[in-house]
Amino acid sequence: MTDLAVAVPEPIVGRSLWGNAWARLKRNRAAMFSLYYLAFIAVISVFGPMVVPHEYTTIYGDYVRMPPSLSAYPKPDMIQGALSDAIKRMRADIKEWHQDGNRVIVTVTSTKPIDDRNIRYLDRSDAFDDTRIENKSADGLQVTMSSAIKQQYFLFGTDNTGRDLLSRTLMAGRISLAIGLLAGVVAGVIGVIYGAAAGFAGGRVDEVMMRIVDVLYSLPFIFFVIMLVVFFGRNFVLMFLAVGAVLWLDMARIVRGQALSIRRQEYVQAAEAMGVGQRGILLRHVIPNLLGPVVIYMTLLVPQVIILESFLSFLGLGVQEPMTSWGVLISVGAKNIGYANWLLLFPAFFLVSTLFALNFVGDGLRDALDPKDR
Incomplete structure (x- = not known):
């Protein structure tokens, strides 16, 4: 006499109220x-x-009410304005300037000898950084400086x-x-x-x-x-x-x-x-x-x-x-x-x-x- 294997059905697992609610919620695509x-x-x-990259309290004085943009600031048409503002704080005049890659080279003149520490006015600008003196006249009335363009992104x-x-x-x-x-x-x-x-x-x-x-x-x-x-x-x-x-x-x-x-x-x-x-x-x-x-x-x-x-x-x-x-x-x-x-x-x-x-x-x-x- 052989024993016959009897298949025992697996117990049915019920779902709670919250389980049913979650199943119905998942069918609601909008929810x-x-x-x-x-x-x-x-x-x-x-x-x-x-x-x-920016703190919510940091103020950029050179970028007031700038529109949203996927490209970096300053824009090409903004570089000259930012450069002029920084040089005016040095109490000097721009003789000539040009852009070389990601740096700008500017030559300034003044009626008085220009102090080397005046390069800080460019570094304080939101548009420039890493300013260096490239050349200086013997009398100190003309200085050539180079500065890196500081790129800022303002997506909103x-x-x-x-x-x-x-x-x-x-x-x-x-x-x-x-x-x-x-x-x-x-x-x-x-x-x-x-x-x-x-x-x-x-x-x-x-x-x-x-x-x-x-x-x-x-x-x-x-x-x-x-x-x-x-x-x-x-x-x-x-x-x-x-x-x-x-x-x-x-x-x-x-x-x-x-x-x-x-x-x-x-x-x-x-x-x-x-x-x-x-x-x-x-x-x-x-x-x-x-x-x-x-x-x-x-x-x-x-x-x-x-x-x-x-x-x-x-x-x-x-x-x-x-x-x-x-x-x-x-x-x-x-x-x-x-x-x-x-x-x-x-x-x-x-x-x-x-x-x-x-x-x-x-x-x-x-x-x-x-x-x-x-």
Whole structure:
């Protein structure tokens, strides 16, 4: 008698709610593209200022409001002007000059003997470097110098003070995204805890807590921010306090409505029958089941925070120089749109595209986490 091999079927592995949601989200091309785009913006905002050749605070006096260009500055037609400005500071006159490869050779004359240390005026220029004296007359009234042309790349152009717009846009993205994420997280944590506690407690406690929310709703947001500026001054932390202290109110109301529905579910009643305390029910059952709507609302809260920060910075109540944000750059660009439109176009593109991506991700999460689509 032989034993017959019986094929045992492999156990079927089920997927959780979050696994199903991720599978549905991956089928949403707009949401996934937006997710990758947000990751790209975050990476270049964090690491970009370390890679670009210019610091966001460095001022190039010879390159004020230069348009975007893929080729290096100075342009051929700018060399003579930059050379004339540098020689004027030496209190000398240009006799003749010519370009030899990547260097310029210039002969200058003066009514007084020219000090050899005057070559520093060329080195201080943003267009020249490595200046050397090639020849000098016996009386010192004529000097021939050579200087290397210092090539500078400004892919996004420069602003109205001569700072590189690319490095400032990337630094502004770091600040705007940090404010949006951190203030959104602060508002979300406060709103979830407050709303879940109010909705789960119910009764008179819920009534009192919601009336406090109504009172805070009645306070004008701008007036509240101005009061914070008067008392604490303008600083980066103030943005988190001002924005996070107001936007948690919407989150609290949304969570409170969800908590009122969850507290009537059978698994909550079963936990109460087993003797689980209210704190345990709140932390183990109510808040975890609120994460779906909370995650969706957070993707809509972050762009709202970024817009508010941009609005406050546009009014001069937000991030201050030399630090910058997309709102600050847009404010400066709006004032220079007539003759330097790139100062508005680049930061506005980054801001608008990021807001669109966040909203597409929010729509994708809403569809992925909707139990009716399962």
